[in-house]
Amino acid sequence: EVQLVESGGGLVQPGGSLRLSCAASGVTVSSNYMSWVRQAPGKGLEWVSAIYRGGSTDYADSVKGRFTISRDNSKNTLHLQMNSLRAEDTAVYYCASSSHWGSSWYLDYWGQGTLVTVSS
């Protein structure tokens, strides 16, 4: 059974930093395309970042240069380092793993989410 458990959320002041973690079981983080998706209060889903099997990464323009996705293969854990946080980064952050069908992919396992609140 696949389980993804996020941690590290909380209240942070604008301009501050936070590091989210996603502990995985039943799936190998280093062998999967892993993503972070966020959802601001009362809003829709926003893709934030992804790390591919080969280690390359992608980011949404809204977080590029401020957020860094990484993984710790020894702990089978995904991370999201968030710097220079802004009020508009306030959201529930989900980690998700993907599977592939041909050249397509989809997010089939999701964590329960961790809330990040950026406020003074």
Add this chain to the structure above:
Amino acid sequence: DIQMTQSPSSLSASVGDRVTITCRASQSISTYLNWYQQKPGKAPKLLIYAASSLQTGVPSRFSGSGSGTDFTLTITSLQPEDFATYYCQHCYSTPPDFGPGTKVDIK
């Protein structure tokens, strides 16, 4: 970037109704389109991948169709547990954006 739109943004329906939700991409994405269901306070759940493939464990009343720019999610006989918000997402390129969502509530 590819823009995703959904219609309607919300709808009211009764148990047993047939419900159709439309998702449109700003350019052709072949069948690189997924559908998710989200209930309040919960993580999204994958329903359909590659436009029309039913995820394991998802009831057969859910179906997806379409290719290119226009896609539909159909629920043939709405059940009480189907009242939720539905999102499409393309996986054609980066960023793999989601549509704005369609909220299905009880009439």
